[in-house]
Amino acid sequence: MNAKIPLAFGAKQVPMILQTEAAECGLACLAMIAGWYGHHTDLSVLRARFVISLNGVNLTHLVQYANGLKLSARALRLEIEELGQLALPCILHWDLNHFVVLVNTDRKGILIHDPAVGAHHVPYAQVAKYFTGVALELTPMASFKPADERRRVSLMALMGRVDGLWRSFGLVFGMALALEVFALAAPMLNQWVVDEALVSADRSLLNVLVGGCALMLAIQTAISLARGWTVMYLSTHLSLQWMANVFTHLLHLPMAWFEKRHLGDVVSRFGSVSTIQHTLTTGFIEAILDGLFALATLAMMLIYSVQLAAVVLIAVLVYAGIRVLSFGPLRMANEEALLLGAKEHSHFLETIRGVQAIKLFGRELDRRGRWVNLLVDSVNRSVRTEKFMLWFGIASTAVFSAEHLTVLWLGAGKVMDGALTIGMLLAFTSYGAQFGGRMAALINRFVEFRLLSVHAERLADIVLEAVEPEGQQAHVTTELAPRIELVDVSFRYAENEPWIIRHLTLTIEPGESVVLVGPSGGGKTTLVKLILGILKPTEGELRLGGCPMQLLGASASRRLMAAVMQDDHLLAGSFAENISFFDPQPLQERIELCASMAAVHDDIVGMPMGYHTLAGDMGMTLSGGQKQRILLARALYKSPKIMILDEATSHLDVLRERQVNQAIGELAMTRICVAHRPETIAMSGRVIRLGNDMPGLTQ
Numbered sequence: 001m002n003a004k005i006p007l008a009f010g011a012k013q014v015p016m017i018l019q020t021e022a023a024e025c026g027l028a029c030l031a032m033i034a035g036w037y038g039h040h041t042d043l044s045v046l047r048a049r050f051v052i053s054l055n056g057v058n059l060t061h062l063v064q065y066a067n068g069l070k071l072s073a074r075a076l077r078l079e080i081e082e083l084g085q086l087a088l089p090c091i092l093h094w095d096l097n098h099f100v101v102l103v104n105t106d107r108k109g110i111l112i113h114d115p116a117v118g119a120h121h122v123p124y125a126q127v128a129k130y131f132t133g134v135a136l137e138l139t140p141m142a143s144f145k146p147a148d149e150r151r152r153v154s155l156m157a158l159m160g161r162v163d164g165l166w167r168s169f170g171l172v173f174g175m176a177l178a179l180e181v182f183a184l185a186a187p188m189l190n191q192w193v194v195d196e197a198l199v200s201a202d203r204s205l206l207n208v209l210v211g212g213c214a215l216m217l218a219i220q221t222a223i224s225l226a227r228g229w230t231v232m233y234l235s236t237h238l239s240l241q242w243m244a245n246v247f248t249h250l251l252h253l254p255m256a257w258f259e260k261r262h263l264g265d266v267v268s269r270f271g272s273v274s275t276i277q278h279t280l281t282t283g284f285i286e287a288i289l290d291g292l293f294a295l296a297t298l299a300m301m302l303i304y305s306v307q308l309a310a311v312v313l314i315a316v317l318v319y320a321g322i323r324v325l326s327f328g329p330l331r332m333a334n335e336e337a338l339l340l341g342a343k344e345h346s347h348f349l350e351t352i353r354g355v356q357a358i359k360l361f362g363r364e365l366d367r368r369g370r371w372v373n374l375l376v377d378s379v380n381r382s383v384r385t386e387k388f389m390l391w392f393g394i395a396s397t398a399v400f401s402a403e404h405l406t407v408l409w410l411g412a413g414k415v416m417d418g419a420l421t422i423g424m425l426l427a428f429t430s431y432g433a434q435f436g437g438r439m440a441a442l443i444n445r446f447v448e449f450r451l452l453s454v455h456a457e458r459l460a461d462i463v464l465e466a467v468e469p470e471g472q473q474a475h476v477t478t479e480l481a482p483r484i485e486l487v488d489v490s491f492r493y494a495e496n497e498p499w500i501i502r503h504l505t506l507t508i509e510p511g512e513s514v515v516l517v518g519p520s521g522g523g524k525t526t527l528v529k530l531i532l533g534i535l536k537p538t539e540g541e542l543r544l545g546g547c548p549m550q551l552l553g554a555s556a557s558r559r560l561m562a563a564v565m566q567d568d569h570l571l572a573g574s575f576a577e578n579i580s581f582f583d584p585q586p587l588q589e590r591i592e593l594c595a596s597m598a599a600v601h602d603d604i605v606g607m608p609m610g611y612h613t614l615a616g617d618m619g620m621t622l623s624g625g626q627k628q629r630i631l632l633a634r635a636l637y638k639s640p641k642i643m644i645l646d647e648a649t650s651h652l653d654v655l656r657e658r659q660v661n662q663a664i665g666e667l668a669m670t671r672i673c674v675a676h677r678p679e680t681i682a683m684s685g686r687v688i689r690l691g692n693d694m695p696g697l698t699q
């Protein structure tokens with residue numbers, strides 16, 4: 001596919017909005033079309049208004065959401081030849097599981113805004129491959145009102161609190177300013193050498209001037225070194241504090257946030273911190289200095305000759321014009337390059353994680369092929385950005401060379417007329433070159449700052465997202481009895497999804513042992529996640545020890561609980577570290593006691609390094625059952641009042657499972673297990689049956 005992005009010359013354009021979450025292409029398409037009609041919105045605003053699950057949306061939901069935005073929708077079935085007759089822009093159903101915006105059609109193909117990869121011109125041969133024949137035309141209703149509800153992202157809000165930032169900035173700025181004063185004085189020294197020393201053949205003056213020049217250079221070098229040092233310090237300091245702030249925030253985001261994003265995308269968004277920080281630390285100060293220095297050189301040039309100064313100014317304006325006109329496409333190319341890079345990264349990480357299955361199914365070449373395609377896409381977009389930069393370099397050289405020639409031509413005439421001396425012309429050309437260079441740098445920096453908005457928006461998805469709220473009564477958690485009450489609780493993953501749990505009222509008394517059973521997909525894990533505070537009930541209330549969960553807050557209530565979930569992992573570290581979950585003051589006796597209760601102590605001491613044996617990130621050295629037992633020991637180490645086991649003993653033989661259950665059964669804690677095996681169910685107390693025939697449950 002060839003990418004063609006129209007240039008912005010003030011004409012009304014369909015905005016390009018790239019999707020953030022894996023399944024929100026439909027929302028992104030609606031945002032683009034609403035934007036075209038004048039209701040500018042962004043995905044974070046729409047996400048809050050229309051909650052969608054990982055399953056994404058279908059055409060019916062899109063119609064509902066469009067109505068919510070006061071756009072009336074008309075779904076059509078049509079042939080490719082009829083695309084030209086659609087009211088544009090409209091939404092096309094694409095590749096069976098995706099939506100894109102049709103922006104324009106021409107003789108060769110169609111221009112689409114694809115929320116997954118950006119703007120594309122797609123030839124008709126490819127349209128036939130991807131277009132499913134379904135389109136959605138959207139037009140504003142009478143009640144539609146233009147609005148702008150886009151979230152503004154300020155760098156300060158993204159950065160959070162960084163200590164000593166302004167002091168360090170001030171220091172670097174002071175040193176840089178001192179350097180600039182020397183740079184400003186240099187052309188005048190040249191003028192004096194030519195006009196005073198050379199003309200009068202005054203050797204002693206020449207010696208004084210050259211000596212002064214050498215001293216200036218020595219001071220300049222010393223300040224340069226100090227400045228470089230300080231920038232390095234500032235940059236490291238800022239980067240460390242900022243990254244730590246963002247990482248802390250990331251870890252406090254709700255699970256639902258992580259579930260809806262690809263790993264590579266999260267990594268790439270986090271990486272935006274470095275890009276912004278780097279541009280800010282070096283670029284920000286240099287931009288201010290470039291501006292100040294340009295003003296000073298402009299003043300000097302005007303003193304020498306207004307006419308010549310005007311020539312230089314015109315050249316700068318021409319260069320600025322070129323950069324302004326090409327800003328839109330450059331920003332888009334940048335955004336797409338980042339998005340495609342993240343996709344490629346996700347694919348890479350997923351391939352490494354799933355390497356065993358890939359080998360077993362013999363799909364190595366297929367995975368490689370897909371990765372190479374993603375890499376090529378990503379590299380192509382980066383090349384597009386580099387091409388822009390190449391052209392800017394050439395434009396800058398062409399414009400400023402023309403300016404230089406004109407100044408030389410006009411200036412030489414002035415020297416012949418006696419309006420300027422040779423030294424003055426030399427000094428002027430030197431100031432002119434400095435002014436042009438600094439202004440070009442300033443314009444480039446300005447564009448760089450504007451382009452930071454791409455990174456800022458990506459980072460905002462982490463930083464401006466609300467963390468799990470702290471409860472007002474979080475402090476009372478430790479005194480609470482481990483009683484769990486669900487009062488008329490209903491839950492579904494999104495408005496358009498079926499109810500998983502409906503009107504469920506249930507009390508689990510302190511010390512009670514219950515087992516949740518039911519068919520696969522019946523909602524057992526969902527109920528466990530509700531109790532753990534990972535999910536919030538859509539309706540109804542959950543109470544812990546009589547206190548509503550939302551007053552306690554998820555993290556406080558989790559302090560009472562420990563869980564072994566179906567897809568839990570061990571982390572890179574020794575078994576002892578994993579069992580104590582990297583407790584800074586681990587209690588070896590307790591680690592061994594918990595391992596014994598989880599029936600894994602003998603397995604661990606049988607290994608060459610005992611409790612110091614390393615468990616890999618992917619846990620390759622352990623059997624499935626051993627891994628489950630270590631996870632159990634980890635949960636026991638927490639000494640929870642409530643233990644939740646989601647098929648946590650499914651890989652254990654019946655004998656071992658009985659052993660583990662007996663050990664846990666002797667502890668004073670409330671127990672909730674999810675199980676399928678009759679033996680496991682028989683070992684537990686009260687059975688709670690959840691099923692596809694919800695609402696309700698049987699006990």
Ligand SMILES: Nc1ncnc2c1ncn2[C@@H]1O[C@H](COP(=O)(O)OP(=O)(O)OP(=O)(O)O)[C@@H](O)[C@H]1O
Nearest residue numbers: 053054055493500519520521522523524525526527
């Ligand atoms: N993040 C999600 N978004 C949308 N739907 C989901 C999500 N997670 C689970 N579901 C759906 O919710 C339903 C219940 O899933 P759940 O994992 O609770 O079932 P389960 O009873 O634990 O199944 P199993 O015994 O197979 O583990 C399923 O239909 C599943 O597809």
